[in-house]
Amino acid sequence: MNALIEAVRAGKVNEFSSEVIKVYASSLTQVGDTTLLMVRTTEGKQLIVVGSGDLFDQLQGEVVEGGKVAPLTHANRLVINQFLPYTAPQAFGTQVATMGLGDRLGIASPGHIQTIRGKDIRPVLAQQSIRELALTGRTYEDVLDAAAYAVLQEGYTDGYGADGDHLKKEADIEYALRLGFTMLTLDCSENIDNTIESLSEAEIAAKYEQLPASLRNRYEERYLQTAANVPGATLAYTAEALKKDVLIYDAAINFMEAIYRKYIVTLDRAVDFEISIDETATPTSPEAHYLVANELRDRGVTIFSMAPRFCGEFQKGIDYIGDIAQFERELASHAAIAVHFEYKLSIHSGSDKFSVFPLIGQYTNGLFHIKTAGTNWLEAVRVVAKVNPTLYRRMHQYALDHFVEATAYYHVTTDISAIALLSDVADAQLPDYMEENNARQLLHITYGLLLQAKNEDGSRTFADEFFQTLAQQEDTFAEGLRHHIGRHLELLGK
């Protein structure tokens, strides 16, 4: 370590590698007789490896005088996981607050670690949905590699999670679990029957009567003849509401149980199992939340967290839309139900919900899971708007031209006509777009189209210049995340 430290201090680390642009001092790590240090060179981030021993031998890289230069490859990440367990993801369980910090770019986690380090909450750094992978062209291997190298770079040893988010298909569940993901968010939206909401009371009754008598009797006995007793929750079942909830959620509950028995119970390691019923047209009433939770417990299904679809709108990248008084009333019951069944309430589309963060921190007693992703992408876009106006203008215009296409993936109520005309905005004011809801949603939901856009010659329309800009502005991006995600945590009471 001394030789390496001396070389770093003397600015002679170039002896180990091509032109070194930046040294990540927090990454300096000793494992036996091997010393690691992450640097950024003209070829990007690399590991300087000096010394000897199994870790030195197993890391693949170019042997140079005095050591080895190892690229941040998937194979090297697996070796590092083996020798430095804190660089592999872990499950957290229900007794600590956790925050999903979805990083669609693979470069945000260092800023996330700098933000969350030392706080009473743990990061799920490797959180991506299959939808995000499809839109960005990344893999779950990429997601885990980026998170693990960020942990090494920042010397963060408090632990992080990896969430296979919004998984609907068994093949995707198997994929995430095979790679070692430590959180599984089961998206039940395709098993929830939203059509029930549009039926009349008579149509609901007739449909309900078609269910097996044994099933109807069981539900009626458990929810009409037995009072739900959850301290802090206001629950009032009516026969009509019960019939509707049974028709909406019964198939989804069977799906939850089936996946739990096939994939969670059989694991030889801890996995945080989250139930997501948030991405549906039907808001989750507290009574419906209780019904789902009670059925799961009755069937022996243990969960880490539940994500209901709250009243109002939790849209992407903007603050809560709706009646905050009603939200508070229902949140009190949702939180009480989660406490009663010993899991955490999960807040999806948690980005930028500043007006309700204090309520969430209050009613969950600071024990929650909250998910963000798009807002981290928008902080990167903000950096581009600040330092590369030409690129921002090209991206903004492309987003406008392809917005309708992007609405197939996300529910938003964006008013494109309310967005200031690009030609009317001076370069210095371009970052202001990130303060305006409609512009935020425009750039938010078009991330995949922007990152995967190609020119006629096959070159990437924006991505290469985008990532080059962010690499040059690494500290600006990290500072933007510290500020923006820091505001999230502060209002959540962390």
Ligand SMILES: O=C(O)[C@@H](O)[C@H](O)[C@H](O)C(=O)CO
């Ligand atoms: O965009 C996605 O698919 C995810 O980021 C998803 O929205 C996630 O579950 C979330 O709620 C992030 O705020």
